[in-house]
Amino acid sequence: MEDANNSYDLIIIGGGPAGLSAAIYGGRAKLKTLLINKGTLGGMADTTREIVNYPGTIKVSGPDLMGDFAKHAESFGVEFLKDEVVGTDFAGERKKVTTKKKKEFFAKAVIIAVGNEPRLLDIPGEKELQGSGVAYCATCDAEFFEGEDVVVIGSGDQAIEEGMYIAKFARKVTVIVLHDEGILDCNKVSAEGALRHKKMEFVWNSTIEEVLGEESVKGVKIRNIKTGELTELPCQGVFFFVGMIPSTQFLKASGLEMDERGYIPVSEQMETNLEGVYAVGDNRRKYLRQVVTAASDGATAAVAAERYIEEQDSFQLNVLQxxxxxxxxxxxxxxxxxxxxxxxxxxxxxxxxxxxxxxxxxxxxxxxxxxxxxxxxxxxxxxxxxxxxxxxxxxxxxxxxxxxxx
The missing domain is CATH 3.40.30.10 (Glutaredoxin)
Structure with missing residues (x-):
């Protein structure tokens, strides 16, 4: 049941750079704003050791930058709730969201900023050994592999840059790459740095078939995609960087339009197919997923939501009443x-x-x-x-x- 305690102008689901940026703009516009986030504020950006491409900031850690975003939003009176949204009802003028702790909140407009999450290969041993040698975040877990042998799966920007970070701790980092020798999917600067890195080795034309071990990772089984040959490589850690998927599974029954991968298409104003519902950041269909583009999305959506709310309030007062x-x-x-x-x-x-x-x-x-x-x-x-x-x-x-x- 809606009352003054659970009623808002704007609810933001997700606390990464897009959600926090939306919160800043929402709060500054004097909208009663609630941001619901299930994890640490900052999202994936909070796990980034260094950000060197945010305009005006030559180098900053992800946690420091996201901390500043959160403080900025707090200064405008934004409320924060640590919980997970598990249900939504966007059908009426008052949008409803339900959380895992069985709380209900209502708002005139909702901004979805839940980002994305690592894609799983679903190979034997991956899920079973998560937290026991299988990892997806170098900043979070690299230090646990001090002096040990680590395998990295993937060759994009995230895989190679995170691999170089892991190499600061590990004895050796072996990167499993699908492509021919010398071909990586990352940017040229990172590729050159990794290929000449003394602690990094590469296994080309290969993929991983299984993570080996019972209570902890003992190695990986590798298949050469050209010859079919299977080999085993001993290691104590495996980091998967094979892409991301949007964290939009909880929205499947919401009526929101999503593509086959779960990304949400939006207009120039970040509008979804549902009136009063907006999508920003890494969970929307877009070309570039970076902190700066996420912040831009959040600002755009909050301004659009503010104007939508003003329009609805004016319509209620001047037309319906x-x-x-x-x-x-x-x-x-x-x-x-x-x-x-x-x-x-x-x-x-x-x-x-x-x-x-x-x-x-x-x-x-x-x-x-x-x-x-x-x-x-x-x-x-x-x-x-x-x-x-x-x-x-x-x-x-x-x-x-x-x-x-x-």
Whole structure:
């Protein structure tokens, strides 16, 4: 049940750079904002040892940068809750989210910023030995392999850069690569650094078939994809960096449109297919997934949500609660025909002793209402009574014919 304690203007699900950026903008806009995050604030960025491409900051640790994001949001009165959202109801004007701790929260708008998570290969031994030698985050776990032999699976930016970090602790790091010798999927600078690294070795044209060990990792079984030959390599740790998947599984029944991988397509304003619901950061379909693009997404979505909320509040007050019938006028402030028609409508209403309340909707700034009423041209007028549509006026007539329609 909704009450003052669980009711918000804006709820943000996820506390990575996208969610925190949205929180900053939401709080600054004086929206009552709640950020729900199941893990450590900062998301994947919080596990990054060094960030060297965030504009204006030459080098900073992920935890330090994300800590600053969180403090910034807190300074604007944003509320934080450590919990996991497991259910949603986005059907009505009041969006509802339900958490693992069986709490319910309501908001006028929701921003989804749950990011993504490491993709599993689902090979024998991987799940069984998670936390006992199988790992997915070098910053989190590399130090546990001091002086030991470690295998890294993958050859993208994350795999190679994390592999070099692991090499600071491990005796040796062996990278398993699908490609021919010398070919890595990472950027050129990282590739050059890894290939000449004294503690890093590469096994080319190969993939991993199994993680060996009972209580802890003892080695890996490797298959050469060209010859089919199977070999075993002793090691004490295996780090998987074979891609990411969006953390959107809990949204499958929400009505949100998602692609075959679970990523959410959005508009330029970060709008999803559901009114009042936005998606930002690594869980949305996009070209580049970096802290700077996540922060940009969050800012865009929060501003869009603020305008959506203002639009809905204004509609509630001026239309749904109006004692008079409402003439909902869709116009374009830069269109001369729209401006002339607006004047004519006001004059006709004056002649009718202001029997109607005229509510003007500028198509350039209030697109949600235009979509709601399927308005594709201006000027357009929808006659409403208590929010119920009665009819639409023919706007291509003179004042007399316009008056006759009313």
């Amino acid at each position: 109006s004692e008079k019938k409402v003439l909902l006028l869709f116009f374009d402030a830069f269109n001369q025909e729209s401006l002339e028609f607006s004047t004519s409508l006001e004059e006709v209403n004056l002649e009718l002793q202001e029997s109607y309340k005229i509510v003007k909707i500028d198509m350039a700034t209030k697109k949600n209402l235009a979509l709601k009423y399927q308005i594709d041209k201006v000027p357009s007028v929808v006659l409403l009574e208590k929010g119920r549509e009665i009819k639409r006026l023919n706007c291509c007539t003179g004042k007399d014919k316009l008056k006759s329609q009313l």
